[in-house]
Amino acid sequence: MANLIxxxxxxxxxxxxxxxxxxxxxxxxxxxxxxxxxxPGDGILLGQPIYGSFTGDLSVLSGCQLIYTPFHGVDQFSVEAVARYEETLLKAQGETRVAIRALLICNPHNPLGRCYSRETLEALLQFCHKYQIHLISDEVYALSVYDNDDPNSGFVSVLSIDPVPLGVDPALVHVLYGMSKDFAAAGLRLGCLISQNKRFLQAALSLR
Ligand SMILES: Cc1ncc(COP(=O)(O)O)c(C=O)c1O
Structure with a gap:
């Protein structure tokens, strides 16, 4: 897996x-x-629309809340969308006193089929660092991207961005990958968490 990554x-x-x-x-x-x-009761921030099963996958066992960000006409893959996430986070923390712990993105996106640009990923990383929340990037469709004429539309993994020069704590950045999509091997049931955060990896090991 390390070689594939x-x-x-x-x-x-x-x-x-x-x-x-x-x-x-x-x-x-x-x-x-x-x-x-x-x-239980803490929040995870997501964009809207997003893969519907995240709802149950994230909240049923943990009791966390999913806090969805509507973009109101702003392209959710653009740098401008970061301000929408920030509005949602501040509203959740202020009005409803929900502590937001993470932002979950899906890149390449399910269901929209688009990829985040490096510029947007960098802005999202800086947003997460600013509020000390984790960035979880579900990259299960990483290799299922068609070539096209737009050089800026391809897949960029958040792992390809060094967080340190951006002033971002590497311990906040995590990628999810698996065999179900790119290898059409959903029956294999193999997924992996890639992170530089030893405590998080340890916690994941104790739970799996
Ligand atoms: C974005 C996304 N993440 C995760 C999964 C689930 O992957 P797995 O089969 O490894 O549980 C899916 C399946 O549709 C998906 O679309």
Whole structure:
């Protein structure tokens, strides 16, 4: 898996086996993330629309709340969308006193089929650092992207961005990957969490 990540995700910081924890699919990984990073009642921020099963995968076991961000005409893959996430976070923390612990993005996106640009990912990383929340990037469709004429529309893994020069804590950045989509092997039930955060990896290991 570390070799696959090195070849196709172009990690800015080399990924070795100790940065990877395997579970039985990305579905379970989402539950593991929510159980590890939230307490019951805490919030995880998501864009809208997004893969519908995140709702159950994240909240059923952990008891966390999903806080959806409407974009009201702003392209959710643009840098401008970060201000929408910020509005939603501030509203949740202010009005309803929900502690937001993470932002979950899906890149390439299900159901919209688009990829985030490097510029937007960098802005999202800085947003997460500003509020000290985790960025979880579900990249289960990483290799299922068609070539086209637009050089800016391809897949960029968040792993290919070095968080340190951006002033972002690497311990806040996590990628989910699995075999179900790119290898058409959903029955294999293999998912992996890739992170530089040893405590989070340890927590995931204890839960899987
Ligand atoms: C975005 C996304 N994440 C995770 C999953 C689930 O993956 P797995 O089969 O590894 O549990 C799916 C399946 O449709 C998905 O679309």
């Amino acid at each position: 090195a070849t196709y995700f172009h990690p800015a910081v080399p990924i070795s086996p100790e940065h990877i924890v395997f579970t039985n699919g990305v579905t379970s990984l989402n539950a593991v993330c929510a159980l590890s990073l939230t307490n």
